[in-house]
Amino acid sequence: MIETIKLGALRWSHLFRPTEDELQGLQDYYHFHPLDIEDCKSPVNLRPKIDSYLNYHFLILHFPAMDMQGEFVEAKEIKVFWGKDFLITMGKSHWLIKELFKKEQNETSTGQKMAVESSDALFYKILEYVMEDTRKLVDLIDKSVDTCGKELFSRKPEKTIEKISITRKNVILLNTILKPQMVLFNKLQSGAIRGFAENMEDYWGNIMDSYQRAWDIIEDDRELIIGYSKTFDSLQVNKTHEIMKALTLIASIFLPLTFIAIVFALMIKLPVSSYMKPSLLVSGVMIGLTFFVVIYFKFRKWL
Numbered sequence: 001m002i003e004t005i006k007l008g009a010l011r012w013s014h015l016f017r018p019t020e021d022e023l024q025g026l027q028d029y030y031h032f033h034p035l036d037i038e039d040c041k042s043p044v045n046l047r048p049k050i051d052s053y054l055n056y057h058f059l060i061l062h063f064p065a066m067d068m069q070g071e072f073v074e075a076k077e078i079k080v081f082w083g084k085d086f087l088i089t090m091g092k093s094h095w096l097i098k099e100l101f102k103k104e105q106n107e108t109s110t111g112q113k114m115a116v117e118s119s120d121a122l123f124y125k126i127l128e129y130v131m132e133d134t135r136k137l138v139d140l141i142d143k144s145v146d147t148c149g150k151e152l153f154s155r156k157p158e159k160t161i162e163k164i165s166i167t168r169k170n171v172i173l174l175n176t177i178l179k180p181q182m183v184l185f186n187k188l189q190s191g192a193i194r195g196f197a198e199n200m201e202d203y204w205g206n207i208m209d210s211y212q213r214a215w216d217i218i219e220d221d222r223e224l225i226i227g228y229s230k231t232f233d234s235l236q237v238n239k240t241h242e243i244m245k246a247l248t249l250i251a252s253i254f255l256p257l258t259f260i261a262i263v264f265a266l267m268i269k270l271p272v273s274s275y276m277k278p279s280l281l282v283s284g285v286m287i288g289l290t291f292f293v294v295i296y297f298k299f300r301k302w303l
Contacts (some may be wrong), residue, residue: 012122016092026088032081040090045077048181054082055192059184064137064177071166073137073173078130080123084196087119089126100129113198116301118195124207131210138214141170145221148228157236164232168225174218178211185211189288197236253293 002022015022018040027037036058047195051058059080064073081088081230144167151160187193188204 002077006229009085010117010119010122011086012088013054013088015088018090026081030083030086030088032056033058038083040079041290048184048185050184050187050219051068052193057079057195058082061181061184062177063134064174066137073141073170073177075173075177082119082123082195084119087122087126100126100231118197120195120200121203123195124200124203127207128210131214132212132216138174138217141174142217142221145171145224145228148225152228152232152235157232161232164225164229168229171218171221171225178215178218182211182215249293253290256289256293261286 001024002013002015002018005013018026020041023037023040026032027034033051033053036051036201039058039060045062048062049060057080058301059082061078061080062075062076065076066072067074081090143162146166148160151163154160185208187205188195189201189208190202212240223245
């Protein structure tokens with residue numbers, strides 16, 4: 001189903017999961033390039049891009065959102081046909097696009113005029129709306145990275161490593177979503193890709209600044225979470241070494257004592273047994289051997 005908002009000569013149409021008949025109707029009416037229509041039919045996310053033609057631009061954009069469980073980041077794809085007097089958003093679009101569309105649709109139906117006068121301004125408004133949500137998500141992941149740093153020395157290593165692993169995966173996913181579009185938004189800001197209205201460079205620059213800020217935060221978080229992960233691994237390795245050192249000391253003390261106890265348990269008649277009680281002899285040997293092992297370990301700086 002194609003839903004449309006009209007504002008004078010400007011039209012904003014939104015399609016959610018468009019059918020082949022709807023796409024064919026758009027191609028027949030607007031004369032879109034067949035390859036763009038094929039991209040719209042793709043069931044999987046495509047790489048972000050912008051294709052420019054004489055009377056319209058075709059864009060594929062990705063923006064991050066949390067999954068249904070609210071645990072991992074996933075990419076939401078927006079496909080946009082951007083012309084002088086029309087804007088068409090479609091595909092398995094970002095849910096915020098649908099939310100903004102419904103909001104503007106309700107305002108239009110009640111007689112409130114949309115605060116846009118061109119397709120460029122409308123496209124900017126959509127990008128600004130989605131970027132606001134992206135900033136909130138980036139700030140959420142940034143706080144999660146800080147939490148990982150504070151929990152490094154907690155006594156619950158299972159929960160800590162799980163938190164670090166989830167956060168690291170989300171940082172990587174954000175990185176892969178944001179990075180490919182840096183060049184695309186830079187083209188809009190620099191004027192390499194021109195819209196259909198004048199004096200929009202400052203607005204595209206504002207979008208680029210917001211995008212750059214989000215990218216910088218994620219780049220810093222990526223370095224931090226890698227550092228936290230390595231620090232956590234080092235702490236666990238050091239903890240394991242301490243445990244193994246303690247177990248080695250215990251084994252070094254008790255193995256010879258066990259051997260002595262077994263020898264005397266066999267009731268072997270020793271030369272000293274005629275003038276010294278065997279129990280006293282065994283106890284003295286064991287105590288002496290224990291002190292010797294401890295002193296030797298300290299001498300070698302193993303303790």
